[in-house]
Amino acid sequence: MKKITRRQALGFAIGAAAVVGLSACSSSKAPATAAIGAEASGSPSVPPFSLPSGGIDEVYEGHRIQITLGEGGQHGGHHLPAMPVVKIDGNELHIMRNADGSWVSVVNHYETFPDPIAAAKAAIRDLQGTQLAPFGPHEGGSTS
Structure with a gap:
């Protein structure tokens, strides 16, 4: 039976990490684009802070x-x-x-x-x- 070498195991691990990293990046693109668009539209997502008159x-x-x-x-x-x-x-x-x-x-x-x-x-x-x-x-x- 043929054993896997360390070089092959390392290559497999790097490939799997790259796939996971790319899938995480692609799934987080949509919210980042939406946040930039909301900010650019001029409508703040956070209401301004207000104090009672006199502080x-x-x-x-x-x-x-x-x-x-x-x-x-x-x-x-x-x-x-x-x-x-x-x-x-x-x-x-x-x-x-x-x-x-x-x-x-x-x-x-x-x-x-x-x-x-x-x-x-x-x-x-x-x-x-x-x-x-x-x-x-x-x-x-x-x-x-």
């Missing part, structure tokens, strides 16, 4: 959370919506919105949250009673 000002676990809308801007000729400015005890908590509409913060960037207030409350819990440190030169941080 949010509340105390959570002994820390003051303030959320206001910052100024919008422009990038490459496109108007950017105003991002919320989140402050905990007067220090800014940097947050970012993900493509799916969820939010992350610099304190807890491995977990997503449904809105900036939930991200701020999670940051307070993660700080475990310590103060949020100023971030960057515009908030009293060092530039070196």
